[in-house]
Amino acid sequence: METTLIFLKPDAVQRGLIGSIVGRFEAKGLTFVGMKLMNVPKDLAEKHYAEHQGKPFYDGLIAFVTSSPVFVMAIRGVNAVAVCRTLIGATNGQKADPGTIRGDFGMSGGYNMIHGSDSLESAERELALWFDDGELATIDKTL
Numbered sequence: 639m640e641t642t643l644i645f646l647k648p649d650a651v652q653r654g655l656i657g658s659i660v661g662r663f664e665a666k667g668l669t670f671v672g673m674k675l676m677n678v679p680k681d682l683a684e685k686h687y688a689e690h691q692g693k694p695f696y697d698g699l700i701a702f703v704t705s706s707p708v709f710v711m712a713i714r715g716v717n718a719v720a721v722c723r724t725l726i727g728a729t730n731g732q733k734a735d736p737g738t739i740r741g742d743f744g745m746s747g748g749y750n751m752i753h754g755s756d757s758l759e760s761a762e763r764e765l766a767l768w769f770d771d772g773e774l775a776t777i778d779k780t781l
């Protein structure tokens with residue numbers, strides 16, 4: 639069983655897509671163990687995207703994710719990291735497959751609506767950044 643960190647970026651929240659996107663993870667059979675709407679402090683955005691520091695899009699990315707609220711989720715399931723990345727689709731909405739979240743809802747590479755941890759190691763690091771100790775629910779789903 640894995641837990642992964644997903645957040646809906648300001649564009650998805652402002653476009654009123656929270657319900658549509660959350661519904662896809664729920665329908666897939668994944669379990670939510672954390673959920674919250676929050677403004678992102680700049681230092682959290684910088685820690686989260688540390689690997690992109692120095693890239694041409696970095697400053698714009700930090701400005702974007704701190705511009706208005708994001709919707710953060712901790713999602714649990716068997717192979718949840720890879721399953722969520724498959725549901726999300728390729729980075730650029732123009733290239734993402736139809737049926738994926740980015741493929742169905744977006745046209746942009748920067749304003750790409752959603753983040754999902756790219757490995758179990760990233761998920762552990764990101765969950766610790768976005769959720770406090772004891773904040774996640776301890777649900778054991780048996781279905």
Ligand code: CMP
Pocket residue numbers: 690695699729747748749750752753754
């Ligand atoms: P995310 O999955 O959150 O991880 C890094 C983010 O950087 C990515 O989604 C995009 O929002 C952004 N990003 C990646 N490549 C580019 C790019 N070429 N131009 C602008 N933003 C980018």
